Amino acid sequence: MSDALRAEWTKLRTLASTGWLLVGTVVLTIGASAAVGAATHVSGENGQDPTKLALIGVYLGQSVVVVLAVLTIAEEYGTGMMRVTLAALPRRLVLLGAKVANVVGLTFVAALIALVGCLVVGRFMLPADGLNPDHGYAFVSITHAATLRAATGSVLYLILIALFSVGVATAVRDTGASIGLVLGLLYLPPILAQVVVEPLRQHLLQIAPMSAGLAVQATTNLRAQPIAPWAGLAVLAAWATASILVGGLLLRRRDA
Amino acid sequence: MNTSNTPSMPPNEVGRGSFIPVLRSEWTKFRTVRGWGIGVLAAVLLCVGFTFLVANGNNEGGCTGPPAPGSGPNSPGSNCYVGHPFVPIGPNGEAVADSYSYVHHRLTGNGTVTVQVTSLTGVISTSPASEAPSLTRTKPGLAQWAKAGILLTSSAKQGSPYAAVMATGGHGVNWQYNYTHDQSGLPGAVTNSSPRWLRLTRNGNTLVGYDSTNGTTWLEIGTARLAGLPATVNIGLFVTSPVTFQSTSGGAPTAATATFDHITMNGRATVADWKSTSVGSGPRDYYPTLGASTTRRPDNGVVLSGSGDISLAVNPLAGGDDASSIVWFGLLVALIMIIVIATMFITVEYRRGLIRTTFTATHRRGFVLSTKAIIIGVVAFVVGTLGSAAGVALGEHALKNNGNFIFPANTFTVTRVIFGSGALVGVSAVAVLAIATILRKSASAVTAGIVVFVLPYVIGSIATGGVGTWLFRLTPAAGFDVLGTLPRSTLVNFPQTMANGYYPLAPWAGLAVLCAYAALALAMAFFVLRRRDA
Structure with a gap:
């Protein structure tokens, strides 16, 4: 297992794209939060959730995590490298485990930095938008239990998104199609939920991977959240587990 | 090759x-x-x-009261219906709002109506969105596009061609016709100390709106040519006041009250034989309204309250x-x-x-x-x-x-x-x-x-x-x-x-x-x- 881990780590480490994607995750997540923070202006008490607004960059940053995770496996099929890899590491589930471990580790580091950055952005940019104690909003702060939960939950969210993407990519084996499928499954259901009526709307938000997963970011008005x-x-986590299971099963049973 | x-x-x-x-x-x-x-x-x-x-x-539908037991929508005895509220269609085929209080006369051929508007005030509904708006739960406030003035319309049907000269809540005096056309007249609000005189003239198919501060020197605001206007039309005073988003993001219905004095129609009309009606405020009309009322005043005067709008229809109201x-x-x-x-x-x-x-x-x-x-x-x-x-x-x-x-x-x-x-x-x-x-x-x-x-x-x-x-x-x-x-x-x-x-x-x-x-x-x-x- 440790050989597999080291082999996969070397592959991932020496790809130019890996570093860029990790930097991209951090920059896009913080950047999107900052952009939304700069464009937001709250007048009067409108029931805003400052923490959620501060962490909004995750909506964009996750797309880079998806790319990173999909590339680690689908790109090997694209170049034919997969056959060499499997010749060297015939135990396919060990290989998948090694890939998952590496992707999870890298995603964790990037997500941690990105989320800390988002909290800093939220603390220093949002008060100028009217989200300050004068308007009845507390400062975004990690000492606030709900905010801590939202931030750590968002790190876990990005890790689960990476797991989900690895599973899909293992099953689909094509970079473009995998990314299209994962991003479609993430982004489309919440948009669809805007235009359908209850109770379908509620159920859609409860089972869709992104809207359910990012419920962890809510800190105010929890009763009104769909989940x-x-x-x-x-x-x-159930989506990610199912995807890894299906991917692992197909990897074991299929020719490369 | x-x-x-x-x-x-x-x-x-x-x-x-x-x-x-x-x-x-x-x-x-x-x-x-x-x-x-x-x-x-x-x-x-x-x-x-x-x-x-x-x-x-x-799905569109609703109930006008508690549902009668054992009856489905649209069945006899049911208060419920399937279908959307009535949305009028204007002369150019566009969806419009056409709800107002009206005190009017039938006018055959050419003619002129002149009136002095001495006050325009309003109330904003404070009922929560879950309850039907009512005049008993309101706070003072005048919508920007509250309108009071003289309206000429080809028929009482909603969506009919019209022209109107009006004092408004926040846009001064305006001349509007057929739901989309607008020209500005005198600026400023109507008060007892600075009343507005309004005049609307029909000459064939040509309608002209005037305003004045004293009733003697008149300024023309605009003209409208309404093709196919029948020989006999409705002409009279109207008041309406639209849903406002000034205080709530969800919108609140409003009502406006205007005092009209010195009403003259070619010098022969007395208020006593004018008819008052409320247009577009029935249970199936889509535009949220707050009720209407009319009170006569001595010396050809009337106090008129109204709610609604005469304009293009907007979503999601419609x-x-x-x-x-x-x-x-x-x-x-x-x-x-x-x-x-x-x-x-x-x-x-x-x-x-x-x-x-x-x-x-x-x-x-x-x-x-x-x-x-x-x-x-x-x-x-x-x-x-x-x-x-x-x-x-x-x-x-x-x-x-x-x-x-x-x-x-x-x-x-x-x-x-x-x-x-x-x-x-x-x-x-x-x-x-x-x-x-x-x-x-x-x-x-x-x-x-x-x-x-x-x-x-x-x-x-x-x-x-x-x-x-x-x-x-x-x-x-x-x-x-x-x-x-x-x-x-x-x-x-x-x-x-x-x-x-x-x-x-x-x-x-x-x-x-x-x-x-x-x-x-x-x-x-x-x-x-x-x-x-x-």
Whole structure:
């Protein structure tokens, strides 16, 4: 297992794209939060959730995590490298485990930096938008239990998204199609939910991977959310588990 | 044919290939990948399916009281009904609001009505959204477009042609006709110390509005020519006051009260024989109103209260749907599938090394990119057009069956939405192909393509403050503006936002933004393709 881990780590480390994608995850996540923070202006008490607004960059940053995760496996099929890899590491599930471990580790580091950056952005940019104690909003702060949960939950969210993407890419074996499928499954259901009526809307938001998973970011008005924070993250974990299981099964049974 | 004898093909071009064979070979490549054919077909079907799903999810209906036990909608004895509230249609086929209090007379032939408005005040409903608004729960406040003045209309039917001269809550004196036309007169609010005199004259089909501060020196504000005006029309005083968004984001109904003095109609009218009516405030009328009342005053005076609006209908008050409100999601799904296919159309060749064979067969690399762009552009255009046309046809059928109000749109608008959908998908496909050519990898091209179109909808739904709206102006997602159908009006104080179905750019302007991005990407792709090794 440790040989497999080291082999996969060397492959991932020596790809130019890996570094760029990790930097991209951090920059896009913080940048999107900052852009939304700069463009937001709240007048009067409108029931805003400052923490959620500060962490909004995850909506964009996750797309880079998806790319990173998909590339680690689908690109090997694209170049034919997969056959060499499997000749060297015939135990396919060990190989998948090694890939997953590497992707999870890198995603964790990038996500941690990105989320800390988002919190800093939220603390220093949002008060100027009217989200300050004068308007009845507390400063975004890690000492606030709900905010801590939202931030750590978002790190876990990005890791689960990476797992989900690796599973899909293992099953689909094509970079473009995998990314299209994962991003479609993430982004489309919440948009569809805007235009359908209850109770379909509610159910859609409860089972869709992104809207359920990002319920962990809510810190105010929790009763009005379609799903409880940790329950939502559990839904995403179920998606990730199912995807890894199907990917692993196909990897074992199929010719490369 | 001996190509060396053809003047259009100089000797040094022989063997370098001409455009048509390249087009044919690229079409063969596209056609013979089974997954892409399936993907294209699935894109059309998903577009149609999701459009129908979105349309079918909309139901209109309601109850005018507690439902009678054991009776279904529309059955005798039931207070419930399936179907939308009544939305009047104006003289040019547009949906309008036409609710007001009216004290009027029949006028045959030419004539003039003159009146002095000495006060205009109002109240704003404070009832929560879950309760019916009532005059007992209000606070003082006058809507910007509260209107009081003289109204001439061809009949009492809602949506009739009209012209009116009026004092307003915050826009001074105005001359308006046929729901969309407006000219400003004297500025300033009406008070007891600065009353406004208003006059409306009919001469044949020509109507003229005047205002004055003293009743002796008159200024003409504007004229209207209403074709086909009958010989006998209604003329009289009206008051109305629209839903305001000044204090609540959800909107609150308002009512206005105006005091009119010195009413004269060609010098012969007395208020006693004028009829008072309330137009467009029945239980089935869609515009939220707060009630109406009339009190006579001595010396040809009247105090009139009214609620409603005379203007273009706006969503979501009118609760209407149309082609654009149902088709966009299906289009988004189709677009994502086309983005993946357009990317693979070129990146697969790089990955498999086929691109070197392609460039060996066709030395002119520009031809390869042009033919690929034409093929994917046309295929994507057909996908968008077919998906949109079939989806809209099916979806509008579902909307009608479920009793929804469909915003009237003329043939040109519907055609524009359908072919605009095709253009949106087609131009996007070409842009994504160009990006994929520059990057030579699927990952970034697919991700960029999807995120650019999807994220504005996601961000727009969670962040307030107009971030989403700016994305629909400045990014390639502006292409979706081509779907906009709801007419905007500056005569309605209303959040005409994305959430309510109002796109931020004019249809062709939005498409032009997308085309500019596509042209830029294509130019860069041609440039790097010529300079780079394959």
